[in-house]
Amino acid sequence: MPRPIADGPEPQYEKVVSGYETFHHKDRFGTDWGGELAEFSLAYETWGELSPARDNAILLHTGLSSSSHVRSQPKNTHDGWWEAFVGPGRPVDTDRFFVICSNLLGGCYGSTGPSSTSPKTGEPYATDFPILTVNDMVRAQLLLLDHLGVERLHATVGSSLGGMQSLQLAAVAPERAARVVSISAATRSYPQSIAMRFVQRQAVMLDPDWQGGRYYGASFPHRGQKVAREIGTTTYRSGPEWQERFGRERIGDGVPTLDEDFSIEGYLVHQGEKFCLQYDPNSYLYISKAMDLFDVTAPGADGRPLIDNITVPALVIGVSSDILFPSWQQREVAERIEANGAEVTFVEIDGYYGHDTFMIDLERVGEPLRVHLEA
Amino acid sequence: MPRPIADGPEPQYEKVVSGYETFHHKDRFGTDWGGELAEFSLAYETWGELSPARDNAILLHTGLSSSSHVRSQPKNTHDGWWEAFVGPGRPVDTDRFFVICSNLLGGCYGSTGPSSTSPKTGEPYATDFPILTVNDMVRAQLLLLDHLGVERLHATVGSSLGGMQSLQLAAVAPERAARVVSISAATRSYPQSIAMRFVQRQAVMLDPDWQGGRYYGASFPHRGQKVAREIGTTTYRSGPEWQERFGRERIGDGVPTLDEDFSIEGYLVHQGEKFCLQYDPNSYLYISKAMDLFDVTAPGADGRPLIDNITVPALVIGVSSDILFPSWQQREVAERIEANGAEVTFVEIDGYYGHDTFMIDLERVGEPLRVHLEA
Numbered sequence: 001m002p003r004p005i006a007d008g009p010e011p012q013y014e015k016v017v018s019g020y021e022t023f024h025h026k027d028r029f030g031t032d033w034g035g036e037l038a039e040f041s042l043a044y045e046t047w048g049e050l051s052p053a054r055d056n057a058i059l060l061h062t063g064l065s066s067s068s069h070v071r072s073q074p075k076n077t078h079d080g081w082w083e084a085f086v087g088p089g090r091p092v093d094t095d096r097f098f099v100i101c102s103n104l105l106g107g108c109y110g111s112t113g114p115s116s117t118s119p120k121t122g123e124p125y126a127t128d129f130p131i132l133t134v135n136d137m138v139r140a141q142l143l144l145l146d147h148l149g150v151e152r153l154h155a156t157v158g159s160s161l162g163g164m165q166s167l168q169l170a171a172v173a174p175e176r177a178a179r180v181v182s183i184s185a186a187t188r189s190y191p192q193s194i195a196m197r198f199v200q201r202q203a204v205m206l207d208p209d210w211q212g213g214r215y216y217g218a219s220f221p222h223r224g225q226k227v228a229r230e231i232g233t234t235t236y237r238s239g240p241e242w243q244e245r246f247g248r249e250r251i252g253d254g255v256p257t258l259d260e261d262f263s264i265e266g267y268l269v270h271q272g273e274k275f276c277l278q279y280d281p282n283s284y285l286y287i288s289k290a291m292d293l294f295d296v297t298a299p300g301a302d303g304r305p306l307i308d309n310i311t312v313p314a315l316v317i318g319v320s321s322d323i324l325f326p327s328w329q330q331r332e333v334a335e336r337i338e339a340n341g342a343e344v345t346f347v348e349i350d351g352y353y354g355h356d357t358f359m360i361d362l363e364r365v366g367e368p369l370r371v372h373l374e375a
Numbered sequence: 376m377p378r379p380i381a382d383g384p385e386p387q388y389e390k391v392v393s394g395y396e397t398f399h400h401k402d403r404f405g406t407d408w409g410g411e412l413a414e415f416s417l418a419y420e421t422w423g424e425l426s427p428a429r430d431n432a433i434l435l436h437t438g439l440s441s442s443s444h445v446r447s448q449p450k451n452t453h454d455g456w457w458e459a460f461v462g463p464g465r466p467v468d469t470d471r472f473f474v475i476c477s478n479l480l481g482g483c484y485g486s487t488g489p490s491s492t493s494p495k496t497g498e499p500y501a502t503d504f505p506i507l508t509v510n511d512m513v514r515a516q517l518l519l520l521d522h523l524g525v526e527r528l529h530a531t532v533g534s535s536l537g538g539m540q541s542l543q544l545a546a547v548a549p550e551r552a553a554r555v556v557s558i559s560a561a562t563r564s565y566p567q568s569i570a571m572r573f574v575q576r577q578a579v580m581l582d583p584d585w586q587g588g589r590y591y592g593a594s595f596p597h598r599g600q601k602v603a604r605e606i607g608t609t610t611y612r613s614g615p616e617w618q619e620r621f622g623r624e625r626i627g628d629g630v631p632t633l634d635e636d637f638s639i640e641g642y643l644v645h646q647g648e649k650f651c652l653q654y655d656p657n658s659y660l661y662i663s664k665a666m667d668l669f670d671v672t673a674p675g676a677d678g679r680p681l682i683d684n685i686t687v688p689a690l691v692i693g694v695s696s697d698i699l700f701p702s703w704q705q706r707e708v709a710e711r712i713e714a715n716g717a718e719v720t721f722v723e724i725d726g727y728y729g730h731d732t733f734m735i736d737l738e739r740v741g742e743p744l745r746v747h748l749e750a
Contacts, residue, residue: 033630033631127633131631131632131633188623189623190614190617190618190623191614191617191618191620191621191622191623191637191638191639192609192613192614192617192618194637194639194640195608195609195617195639195640195643196609198605198635198637198639198640198643199602199605199606199609199643201633202578202602202605203577203578203581203602205633206578206581206582206598206599206602207581208583213633223581224581227574227577227578227581230573230574230577231574231606233570234567234570234571234574238567239565239566239567239701242565242566242567242570243565243566243567245566246566247566248563248564248565248566248670255408256408256506256664256668257506258502258506258576258580258588258660258661258664260573261664261667261668262566262569262573262667263566264566264569264570264573265569265570265573268570268573268574285633286633289631289633289636292636292637293631293636295623323698326614
């Protein structure tokens, strides 16, 4: 288990980052933008059993900030980030499927990222880490699948950034997935989403402790990371939910200050504080940037848009109250894949949890997922 | 003319802050939350002539960041922030009306604010400035109207924060305005808008140069102010506009970095840089907070909601693509005033400029405004 990123007590860290396996790729790994890693590791966890025919594996891709701990398991019995969605009899049924989830390349939950030691220098990579793409992340995952002996997935499944990875995998390695599921993602990043992530990165880099990314072993830029997460949180949820949950409720004695006065502000601070001591700011920068660069409509080696390679059955889910990935973007995903002649199920959820709906709405996200996986 | 806030060249500053008049209120001014100012000044400009009957005055309220310079005039011939909307033959016709615009109490464009010298200490108020409310701002404006000999306005007109002030004035001094116009505002601030402003304030206070607000005469926290404005800009415009204007266009050589790579990011940086050297961060904090605290549905002295006092003809305009003040909030303004038996015109613009539409759409904002003012 890696050391927590920052000093101080971090009750959450062990809950989300422990009890995983490590795949160690010992060879050079070239990245899309011309960088390289001399080697890399991916942290991963699995649930269920790989069938003798090796045809029941599901790869779950994570969003920006989740670890491989999708669900509790013997080596880490704490609830995972999709606990209710994955397990025996659950929408992703571990009695039927062999479920794999890996921490992102570039992340800080056991996989190689900017906080990892560079074998060349013996120091953390920091901002010498190469610029990453979603495609780099997916290529690393395909090497993990090789290692696990999984030639063809039953399905590639993900939400948000995970939904981007899911599409990318199905597009660049169409022979390796029999089904694709993409929830609250897009064919590519549009300017409003880029803008929303840009200002988060700016907040991280505004923290004087960021020090151009070379803060390891020194003061940790947790204040910038906290503000970044507060900004992020304004894009993950929705106004109507907050209106019902917080309204104009005040905290403290009701006498206003320049700091937080409303319950909604207290909520943002809580989200920021919970996150900022356990997530590496440089990982945040690299992975956030990879999301901006994502474009599965870009031409592949044959000059055709990559997404045209997706011809397997697809499930695409969007949420009407999502302001980060508005639902017209999932409709576009569905239409692009349908145009390839594939069988596509498109579900638009009229929910009020915004982008985070995929974490919450077991019925309206889980049921279409179950049907698609078990069809 | 006050000194520019920060060191360095500021080509914009003189354009927006010069050639104004100053109203000096020499008496104590108590603020709603129990603070006080020993005295205050308001910067203001006027256009047109006050009629002998003194019944043709229109008070224009500004948004968070605008000066009193609505339109060019002999003492400042640069274009104002509503140049096309105000002037001879314009929607706010200065051939017919005597138009007044004042810089906000708490601002930094000539009015008393945190950067002003406290007569008590001889030092800038900084964060000893009292917490302000929209009502405080309006009460200061009413004193300005007294000074100008305007007992009853032909109309009170404003957009965004200005639209809040416009409603507040019509509600707390119903005898002083014959008409009310509120564009892209709300009856009160809802949690999503509070959240969007909160993270901007957090960015300002994250800058180590902010120093608890006591930065005058020292390093100016322009980096925090810049990021705050970048965040603000993501809430002022809309995704569809940016999609058409910037798409995924790149800047520079197209090789990604951790900094800005997309044109949309360059645009945000430009907006942040333009603003951060000419606007006082403490003013930003105080005025932003006043917006959060705004609630014209709160009970007045008689226990009834203040907004129930508005019975004069009202024009309410909203924009469907506004994410900061969504159009259901303007519909609520219209419905609340209509319930008082007032004659209300509600216009919902299906435009794609988001919150900033009121600065841009001369036809769809200007024409209803003209009709309402000249009725």
